[in-house]
Amino acid sequence: MLESLLALGGLVLLRDSVEWEGRSLLKALVKKSALCGEQVHVLGCEVSEEEFREGFDSSINNRLVYHDLFRDPLSWSKPGKALPGGPLEALRALDKRTGSGPATIALDSLSWLLHHLPCPILCQTLHALSRQDSCPGDTLPGEQVRVLGLLHEELHGPGPLGALSSLAQTEVTLSGTMGQASAHILYRRPRQRPTLQTQWFSILPDFSLELQVEPLLESQPPSDLHTPSVDPTTHLTFNLHLSKKEREAKDSLTLPFQFSSEKQQALLRPGLGQATSHIFYEPDAYDDLDQEDPDDDLDV
Amino acid sequence: MAAAGTCGTGTRSTGSMVAAASTNNVTSFQRRGPRASGADSGCSRLVSIAGTRPSVRNGQLLVSTGLPALDQLLGGGLAVGTVLLIEEDKYNIYSPLLFKYFLAEGIVSGHALLVASAKEDPADILQKLPAPLIDDSYKKECDEDVCSHKMEPDIKMKIAWRYQLLPKMEAGPVSSSRFGHYYDISKRIPQELIETSKWHGFFLPEKISSAFNVESCSLTPGYMKLLQFIQNIIYKEGFDGSNPQKKQKNILRIGIQNLGSPLWGDDICCTENCDTSHSLTKFLYILRGLLRTSLSACIITMPTHLIQNKAVIARVTNLSDTVVGLESFIGSEKETNPLYKDYHGLIHIRQIPRLNNLIYDISDVKDLAFKLKKKLFTIEVSQEAGKVVWYSRLFNSS
Numbered sequence: 211m212l213e214s215l216l217a218l219g220g221l222v223l224l225r226d227s228v229e230w231e232g233r234s235l236l237k238a239l240v241k242k243s244a245l246c247g248e249q250v251h252v253l254g255c256e257v258s259e260e261e262f263r264e265g266f267d268s269s270i271n272n273r274l275v276y277h278d279l280f281r282d283p284l285s286w287s288k289p290g291k292a293l294p295g296g297p298l299e300a301l302r303a304l305d306k307r308t309g310s311g312p313a314t315i316a317l318d319s320l321s322w323l324l325h326h327l328p329c330p331i332l333c334q335t336l337h338a339l340s341r342q343d344s345c346p347g348d349t350l351p352g353e354q355v356r357v358l359g360l361l362h363e364e365l366h367g368p369g370p371l372g373a374l375s376s377l378a379q380t381e382v383t384l385s386g387t388m389g390q391a392s393a394h395i396l397y398r399r400p401r402q403r404p405t406l407q408t409q410w411f412s413i414l415p416d417f418s419l420e421l422q423v424e425p426l427l428e429s430q431p432p433s434d435l436h437t438p439s440v441d442p443t444t445h446l447t448f449n450l451h452l453s454k455k456e457r458e459a460k461d462s463l464t465l466p467f468q469f470s471s472e473k474q475q476a477l478l479r480p481g482l483g484q485a486t487s488h489i490f491y492e493p494d495a496y497d498d499l500d501q502e503d504p505d506d507d508l509d510v
Numbered sequence: 511m512a513a514a515g516t517c518g519t520g521t522r523s524t525g526s527m528v529a530a531a532s533t534n535n536v537t538s539f540q541r542r543g544p545r546a547s548g549a550d551s552g553c554s555r556l557v558s559i560a561g562t563r564p565s566v567r568n569g570q571l572l573v574s575t576g577l578p579a580l581d582q583l584l585g586g587g588l589a590v591g592t593v594l595l596i597e598e599d600k601y602n603i604y605s606p607l608l609f610k611y612f613l614a615e616g617i618v619s620g621h622a623l624l625v626a627s628a629k630e631d632p633a634d635i636l637q638k639l640p641a642p643l644i645d646d647s648y649k650k651e652c653d654e655d656v657c658s659h660k661m662e663p664d665i666k667m668k669i670a671w672r673y674q675l676l677p678k679m680e681a682g683p684v685s686s687s688r689f690g691h692y693y694d695i696s697k698r699i700p701q702e703l704i705e706t707s708k709w710h711g712f713f714l715p716e717k718i719s720s721a722f723n724v725e726s727c728s729l730t731p732g733y734m735k736l737l738q739f740i741q742n743i744i745y746k747e748g749f750d751g752s753n754p755q756k757k758q759k760n761i762l763r764i765g766i767q768n769l770g771s772p773l774w775g776d777d778i779c780c781t782e783n784c785d786t787s788h789s790l791t792k793f794l795y796i797l798r799g800l801l802r803t804s805l806s807a808c809i810i811t812m813p814t815h816l817i818q819n820k821a822v823i824a825r826v827t828n829l830s831d832t833v834v835g836l837e838s839f840i841g842s843e844k845e846t847n848p849l850y851k852d853y854h855g856l857i858h859i860r861q862i863p864r865l866n867n868l869i870y871d872i873s874d875v876k877d878l879a880f881k882l883k884k885k886l887f888t889i890e891v892s893q894e895a896g897k898v899v900w901y902s903r904l905f906n907s908s
Contacts, residue, residue, distance in 0.1 A: 329772055329777055329781070330772040330775045333771075333772035334773055334775065338715060367782075370781075376771065401603075402603075
């Protein structure tokens, strides 16, 4: 599951809630990309650096580049040093830093950034970050920049959530039942229909992922609304199909207004026996053969 | 109409008879003089511009939207000087197709293009346009899809044999002066066509300087820059008649993608009561003023499903001329509805302008559905849906 989440590139949005937290999934993804040999930059805003690095072994910790916004977000202690411009400057610095090779940027949380930056500016910066590759669509999957963003969906209204969802290439919504976590993953591949997938999982203490089987709910028997369809063409009193001989006879039938060569000849050269048409008339006893107009007698 | 036929009718008829004897045309009447664009052009009060035709209802100059089916639903085409607003579907899969059809139609007709986007580079958008089809190959595509049973393409017509004597439609070169072409989505437009066309691109991240100094005017800086760019192009290239030395008039097709999304710097999609809530409506108002005074037509795609304030959507609809909404079935309960199983979504014609007219041109058909096949985007009337709705209304009211 982790490979498929990381494969698409772009912005991966992890939406979690109070009951189903997403930071462990974020750390699992960070560990996975660090093990693949990529550069990983983490912008930590909500938890301290020690807490974030907890649980990773030293090889991963060496690959992790941590940008700390938690300890001193407004840079009171070191005026004019490190991150003077606040979160926006930190994001832009990340943009410039990942110059070469595939990289993963983990934003510890987008909710914190949404509260400190106006939403359109954050969207534009995220778009610029995830657009690092110069020719989108033609780059190898390994060359892309991935941005993993953790978003606490209960803290925001539908507006910012919708705006960030429309930017994301992959959107993971965490939920679960009965103690078992599940992820509803929406893949938005460019120029293809989006696909929805549900995966049950659990994260082990060393931040590796274990897939689970869906827990059995009391399953209702699927009500059989679909009655077997009856074929209406059986048991008919008339014949709907044509046999081969009948079809040949039908094809060779000359239709009344069909212009065939025989008819053309007949029209061009009136045949010998069909010169003129004769009318044979035998007058009755009561027939009046008078040529005058009978209406002349009327006195109107 | 009268302006065209100024030459004496007597001489014209003899001339045309001679012409008919020599050529093998469908009709025996032939207009003398320079061949006007389109075999069936009506009045030529204006100098005829390639790729346009006057409307049969009110003489308004129309351009094709790239989809002949959509042209028919809009009353012949999109009027020059108006805005076509496409309300995007939820996952933004089908609205880029309509956008691309519009631009591809511009390239094939020889119009100038202006592509503005905050998401993608305009050069990349132009590379992905669909390739135009010549007439015979489109008919073949149609036949393949429609007939499930095998049918020879040149079957002898038995009953309607007179139609067999008519010549097939002429497969002219692709850059013909016909109105409305067909495109193959699975193929890309050939590179030569893009290179010979005149296009201007506006990519917002390049134009906005990195220093975010918010100006105090009520328009978002992105919109302001875009309006200035459009005005500049219209003036420089002479689409508003300001450059009298230009001998050949042409149409400017403007395409703006994802207007109103946060990538343009507008927070109308993010909050309900935002400070710059009038920015988008002002932009549309000024844009309409620019368009009405120039020979241009504009297509805008807007993610209205993200706009939180419903009043803004109503205002935006009123400020645009033609509004078409796309609703795709993905992820909604309609996907499993057996009525809609052949289609990918519904298309709603929300508004048609009333230009120089007293009545609207609305067609009677309200249930339109679209389907994206492998190579075509088709719009059809979903008749079953209409019938069911009518029956249910009938029975519910009794």
